[in-house]
Amino acid sequence: MTQTAPASTPADHATATVGADRLRRVLRAVTVAACVPYLGLKIAWIAGSSVGVPEGTTLLDHQAEMAVANGVTVLMDATVIVLALLLTRPWGLRVPAWLLVFPMWAATGLLTPIMTGFPLQLVVWAFGGSVRTADEGGEPFLREWVFGVVYGGFIVQGLALGALFALYARGRWGHLWRGRVWDLPRAVGTADRVLATVAAVVALLPLTAHAVWASGGTTALAQGRIADRTADFYVLQVQSAVLLAVAVTGGLLLAFRRGRALPVGVPLVLAWVGSAATACWAAWLAVASLLSLGDAAHRPTTGTVLAYAGEMITGVLVAGLVTSFLTARSAAANRRTP
Numbered sequence: 262m263t264q265t266a267p268a269s270t271p272a273d274h275a276t277a278t279v280g281a282d283r284l285r286r287v288l289r290a291v292t293v294a295a296c297v298p299y300l301g302l303k304i305a306w307i308a309g310s311s312v313g314v315p316e317g318t319t320l321l322d323h324q325a326e327m328a329v330a331n332g333v334t335v336l337m338d339a340t341v342i343v344l345a346l347l348l349t350r351p352w353g354l355r356v357p358a359w360l361l362v363f364p365m366w367a368a369t370g371l372l373t374p375i376m377t378g379f380p381l382q383l384v385v386w387a388f389g390g391s392v393r394t395a396d397e398g399g400e401p402f403l404r405e406w407v408f409g410v411v412y413g414g415f416i417v418q419g420l421a422l423g424a425l426f427a428l429y430a431r432g433r434w435g436h437l438w439r440g441r442v443w444d445l446p447r448a449v450g451t452a453d454r455v456l457a458t459v460a461a462v463v464a465l466l467p468l469t470a471h472a473v474w475a476s477g478g479t480t481a482l483a484q485g486r487i488a489d490r491t492a493d494f495y496v497l498q499v500q501s502a503v504l505l506a507v508a509v510t511g512g513l514l515l516a517f518r519r520g521r522a523l524p525v526g527v528p529l530v531l532a533w534v535g536s537a538a539t540a541c542w543a544a545w546l547a548v549a550s551l552l553s554l555g556d557a558a559h560r561p562t563t564g565t566v567l568a569y570a571g572e573m574i575t576g577v578l579v580a581g582l583v584t585s586f587l588t589a590r591s592a593a594a595n596r597r598t599p
Contacts, residue, residue: 295417370541372419390492443521457516460578467571481564508535540576
C-alpha cells in the first residue's frame with residue numbers, strides 16, 4: 262500500500278517564509294559587519310593614521326595617491342553594504358535587473374580570487390613557503406595582521422553576500438535555469454557559439470602565460486617581479502589559469518549544449534563566476550600595476566599587459582554569452598505565459 266505525503270499547509274508556508282526572512286537578516290548583518298574592519302582601516306588611513314603601516318614603507322612616500330586609492334576602495338566596499346540591503350529589502354525586487362546584476366558580477370569577480378587564493382596562500386605559509394609582504398626595498402609595506410583582518414573580512418563578505426544573491430536570484434529568476442542541459446533547445450544562436458569559440462581562442466594567450474609563470478618561466482615578466490617571486494606567486498598563477506579554464510568551460514557547455522546530464526545551473530555558475538573573476542581581477546591587477554608606486558623595474562611588460570587584456574576580453578565575452586542565454590530563456594518563458 263502506498264502512502265501519499267501530506268500536502269503543505271499555509272502554516273507550513275508561513276513558517277518557511279519566516280525562516281527564510283530570518284536567514285536573510287542574519288546574512289545581511291554578517292555582510293555589513295564583515296565590511297567594518299576594512300572600511301575602518303581605509304578611513305583611518307585617509308584621515309592620516311598609520312595604523313598597520315610600518316615606518317619606512319614606500320606607501321608613506323605617496324600619501325596623496327594613496328588617499329585617492331583608499332577613497333576609491335572605500336566606495337567599492339561600501340557598495341557591498343548597498344547590495345546586502347538591496348538583496349534583503351522589498352524595494353530590492355523592483356530594481357532593474359541590470360542595476361543589480363552588474364555590480365554583483367563585479368563583486369563576484371573581485372572577491373572570488375581572494376576567497377580562493379588567500380586560503381591557499383595560508384596553506385603555503387603553513388608548509389614553510391614564503392609569502393610576499395614587503396615592498397621593493399625589503400621592508401614590510403603593511404603589518405602582517407592587516408592581511409588577516411582585510412582578507413578574512415573579504416572572505417566572510419563573499420560567502421554572506423553570495424548566499425544572499427543565491428536566495429534572491431532563485432526567487433526572482435530561478436525558473437530560467439530549471440532542468441538539465443538536455444532539456445535546453447538544441448538549436449543555439451550562431452552568436453552564442455561564436456562568443457564561446459572566440460573566448461576559448463583568446464584565453465589561450467593568458468592561459469599559456471600563467472602556465473609558463475607557474476612552472477618557473479620568466480617570459481614577459483618584469484625584472485622586479487622576477488626577483489620578488491615567492492611560493493604564493495606560483496599558487497596564484499595556477500589559480501588564474503584555473504579561473505580562466507572555468508570561464509571557458511562554462512561558456513562552451515552553454516553554447517554547445519555539452520554535459521547534457523548536468524543541471525543547467527552548473528555551466529551557468531561556472532560561466533558567471535569564471536567570467537567575473539577572470540575579467541574583473543585582471544582589470545584590477547592591470548590598473549594596480551600601471552599605477553604602481555614602485556620603480557620602473559616593477560612596471561608590467563607588454564607581454565603582461567597583453568595577458569591581462571586577454572583575460573579581460575575572455576571574461577567579457579563569456580559574460581556576454583551568459584547574458585544572451587538568460588535573455589533568450591526569459592523571452593521563451595514570457596512566450597509560454599498566457
